[in-house]
Amino acid sequence: MRISIEWLKEYIDIEMTAEELADALSMSGTAVDRVHTLGGGISGVVVADVREVKPHPNADTLSIVVVDDGETVREIVCGAPNVRAGMKYPFAREGARLPAVSSKPLKKAKIRGVESAGMLLSAAELGISEDHTGILELAGDAEVGADVHQALPLEDIVLELEITPNRPDCMSVVGVAREVSALTGAPLRLPSVELDESGPPVDTLARVILEDPQGCPRYTARAVMGVKTGPSPAWMQRRLTAAGLRPISNVVDVTNYVLLELGQPLHAFDLDLLAERTIIVRRAARGEPMRTLDGVDRQLDEATLVITDPSGPVAVAGIIGGEDSEVTESSANILIESAHFDPTSILLTSKRLGIRTEASARFERGVDPGGTAFAAARAARLMNELAGGQVASGEIDAYPEEIKPRTLELRPSRANKVLGTDLGAGEMAGILQSLGARVEAGEALTVTVPTFRPDLEREIDLVEEVARINGFDRIPETVPQGGGLAAGLTPQQRLEKKMLAGLTAQGLSQAVTYSFMNPADLDLLGLADDDKRRRVVTLLNPLAETGEGMRTTLLPGMLRVAGGNINRGSKDLALFEAGRAFISQGEEVLPVEIDTVALLLAGDLHPQHWSGRQTACDFFDLKGIVENLADVLGITVLEFGRASEEFLVPMSAAVLSAGNEYAGYIGQLHPRVASAFDLEGDIYCGELLAAPLLAAANESVYSPVGRFPNVKVDVAAVVDEAADAIEVERVIRRSGGDTLKSVRLFDVYRGPQVAQGKKSLAYALEFGSASGTLTDEQAHRRLDAVIASLQKELGASIRGREREGEAR
Amino acid sequence: MDENSMNEIEQLTQERPELAALARESLDAIEAAGTPAELEETRVRLLGKKGSIAAVFKGLGSLPPEEKRTLGQIGNALRTLAESELTARAARLKDAETKERLLREATDVTLPGRRLPQGHDHLLARVIDDVTDIFVSLGYKVVAGPEVELDFYNFEALNTPPHHPARSLQDTLYVRRSDPVSDDPKDILLRTHTSPVQVRVMESERPPLYVISPGKAYRKDEIDATHSPVFHQVEGFAVSEDITMGDLKGTLEVFARKLFGEERAVRFRPHFFPFTEPSAEVDVSCFVCAGGGCSLCKGVGWLEIMGCGMIDPAVFSHVGYDPEKYTGFAFGGGVERIAMLKYGVDDMRVFFENDMRFLRQF
Ligand SMILES: [Zn+2]
Secondary structure, three states: OEEEHHHHOOOOOOOOOHHHHHHHHHOOOOEEEEEEEEOOOOEEEEEEEEEEEEEOOOOOOOEEEEEEOOOOEEEEEEOOOOOOOOOEEEEEEEEEEOOOOOOOOOOOEEEOOEEEOOEEOEHHHHOOOOOOOOEOOEOOOOOOOOEHHHHOOOOEEEEEEEOOOOOHHHOOHHHHHHHHHHHHOOOOOOOOOOOOOOOOEHHHOOEEEEOOOOOOOEEEEEEEEOOOOOOOOHHHHHHHHHOOOOOOOHHHHHHHHHHHHHOOOOEEEEHHHOHHHEEEEEEOOOOOEEEEOOOOEEEOOOOOEEEEEOOEEEEEOOOEEEOOOOOOOOOOOEEEEEEEOOHHHHHHHHHHHOOOOHHHHHHOOOOOHHHHHHHHHHHHHHHHHHHOOEEOEOOEEEOOOOOOOEEEEEOHHHHHHHHOOOOOHHHHHHHHHHOOOEEEOOOOEEEEEOOOOOOOOOHHHHHHHHHHHHOHHHOOOOOOOOOHHHOEOOHHHHHHHHHHHHHHOOOOEEOOOOOEEOOHHHHHHOOOOOOHHHOOOEEOOOOOOOOOEEOOOOHHHHHHHHHHHHHOOOOOEEEEEEEEEEEOOOOOOOOEEEEEEEEEEEOEOOOOOOOOOOOEOOHHHHHHHHHHHHHHHOOOOEEEEEOOOOOEEEEEEEEEEEOOEEEEEEEEEOHHHHHHOOOOOOEEEEEEEHHHHHHOOOOOOOOOOOOOOOEEEEEEEEEEOOOOHHHHHHHHHHHHOOOEEEEEEEEEEOOOOOOOOEEEEEEEEEEOOOOOOOOHHHHHHHHHHHHHHHHHHHOOEEEEEEEOOOOO | OOHHHHHHHHHHOOOOHHHHHHHHHHHHHHHHOOOHHHHHHHHHHHHOOOOHHHHHHOOHHHOOHHHHHHHHHHHHHHHHHHHHHHHHHHHHHHHHHHHHHHHHOOOOOOOOOOOOOOOOOOHHHHHHHHHHHHHHHOOOEEOOOOOEEEHHHHOHHHOOOOOOHHHOOOOOOEEOOOOOOOOOOOOEEEOOOOOHHHHHHHHHOOOOEEEEEEEEEEOOOOOEOOEOOEEEEEEEEEEEOOOOHHHHHHHHHHHHHHHHOOOOOEEEEEEEEOOEEEEEEEEEEOOOOOOOOOOOOOOOOEEEEEEEEEEOHHHHHHOOOOOOOOEEEEEEEEHHHHHHHHHOOOOOOHHHHOOHHHHOOO
């Protein structure tokens, strides 16, 4: 909503500067998005009369115009589509100053071979609006040759307001003036509706039949007979253009002017084009045809409220008029419609037809049902003033059931409790009265709310008005005590933080991707038809560019992040994403949301350093990261088995389980999948499920450390190639007893020193005791037991048995 | 040099000039040894079994007692002197050697160090952490909610009217159902804000409540520099028997100054949200111009950071709280917006492109 301060001052005295006013409005809930200064610095522009319009010899879209600027008559070139002979326009002479166009004075120009000295101006070129679709028509009574400042006040400041949806009343100049009045205490001056009703009684001229009082609770009409259409005066044109509307003719401009002034949308019908001069308000029949003012032929439906005459629809109620009864230059008798329509009905119809107009924008939020008669009278007065004719006496007011002002109670104690203030009942009453409410004092205030405030329905709405006008800045600031024992992170949340910190500490950077997925990605991964991750939540109205489903796995997103980075030259990648995967449980219930951590390694994990060589990352880098993570979380039951994920290299993939629960997978991306995602080189990836990992986490436990160094011994077991290392380690741990403190595999050997089909696994064992010295002898007895178990349980042969220095 | 030994020797050898000479030669030999090996040779030459000092003691037994005693004294003094000089010389040689070795091994301290790989938090995660930490310090707990949500929690219980534009297919992403009903509380959608968590927590717990809830939210926005169909919000709310709008103001002022700097001013502008009343938008004074007006704040001097308000009694009614007994406030802000303001990021897309050159900066 654009509000001209010059116009606003017609209804209220304003002592503040425009900036102060903008600030006061912003701080009371009517946000001022921008402040436009219009028409400053203009000189050398006069009112000119166009004598003749001729075609340009070299260009179809241009014309040669004969212009009389009061001093000389000359020919200039003009590109405006609306230039007409006999009309008056602002004319910039050579040397004119037009700040909205250029910082330099206007020069003579040669346009397509024709010399042109001076130009006719649009409202945009004058800097009074953004409308540059045509030149600005001036009123017929403007004096040719007079400075344009005399014909219309150019200098003004326009506030661009953001009106919240609960405040339809502020979508008008008078509504904003009322807010200013409440804020400053200056009295509001309503515009004059005094009429000279010299015409015949209106009910002898027209008839209104209200068939749908739900959709149209009130329909007020007035008639003005014998008007003469023409351009509206400059002052009205300027106010309309400043508000962003385009002047059309005095009759139509009056309806738009009153819409902006009072917020009541009006419609002007050519009374002679209305069959039987009768208006019928009803729902349309299914498929009923109508050509609207925008030139579109439409098929209406039963939900659409229409204004009709006995021969058919003449307007879509509250939204747009029809071509058939449109006011034209030859219209003489005008019927002014000032109605109240049901907001929801207008909202739905406007949505269905895809039309939004100044009128529908107001009706859908709720226009004052008590204000239709005032607006009709105001329009009749202005029309009479600007276009002559006679105002019919009386009004038609179809209003079967009066919408009464609402009465609410406001307990001052309640307001102070919600706000944390200490305002008196009198202060509150004063604020509400300044907004147009009637207030009766008592234990609680009894507040009769004006009908132009449909948003004031409950006590809390009044509390807000009190807070808003009194000023939010006057509410004292306090800090509440907080949740005490309930405050802070839960142990699970602390672990979650630890887990993510454990990944960044190991060199992985965090990515955040969209939660969407194209289900076709699952085909690229090669997932089986019955894979759980095929249960995709699909969207009804997805965005074209993001895929139509919610991700069931974070992998495709991670692969795309990797691809993007590799294409941009970052080939060494260590990434993770912590986010949710969504598995559908059927279309009527919410999906399961699984907190997942995706991992990805590519290229080198350690950047190349001058002191040594770089190494490409592999499966064991990724596994090591997960093992460290388990360590950070205190997970002792994390196991790696062979995974059978279709998108991983079969023999380089592991499935994770924590405490016997599935906890994710890690492995090397299958080259087939890599190329499907346009990735080159080896990619290692995985997904971890947060819930089973966090459930398996343990608090760290203290166990006393012996005063003497541990005894370290190495043992190498030769086992079948097919045996898993974890089996060997389990046997060692089980047979090693309490004093076995650590087991570390330090070498895997295949070669001439062991038999074909065998491998040697060398372990460093540490024995120790917290309670006293563990002798070499005791340690070696334990080692003997370990060796015996390896031989017996795994058929291992022992390749070496060495003792290392005790105090390494 | 051991002065006492030398004086003693000079006294004793007044009668035996050849032994005085031996003392001087011994000292010169020790001083002349340039390496530990040479010093060891010198030691053997002086003190070894066949050494020149050992020779003094030889044939001592055949001398008369008087002479024997004198010569014995001289021999002992010579040995003591030689030993102490050898030790001192050895130490000096070792020092010299260490010094020379360290010089040889000099490090170019300007070469880059060997670093363990270092990962980086995503900027959005960092902002969420910062915001969460502040509220945890103010006594809040952290609760998460589902991202795929029922209309009931996202709109209905938050007092959103049936035909509100936010509920339209143009604004909100809906989950496909075979029999969709528009504005149905049973519709399933991608939550458009983190506010549904408010309703879910109030439904299952009783006041007092102090809750913060960061997470993803979704809107049907085409991707450009200032729009993203996926974004992050931080929701917070407090409900108790005596929560006031003053508490809301005080809390958010503390928050804004902790996050953006203590010198920031904070202001509350009345606004409209369906689920709070009174409602406000929260501005902080511009970090760049501190209120004077610049391009970051578009000349206003203030930067909008979040929306807030007193929880609407209608929301309490939906969860079965008595609005006469309880009052509460709620607030919510966009994480991307906070990150963009605080770090000067001018394009929302960078958050989701995950370019390593971006990720490494934080
Ligand atoms: Zn600024």
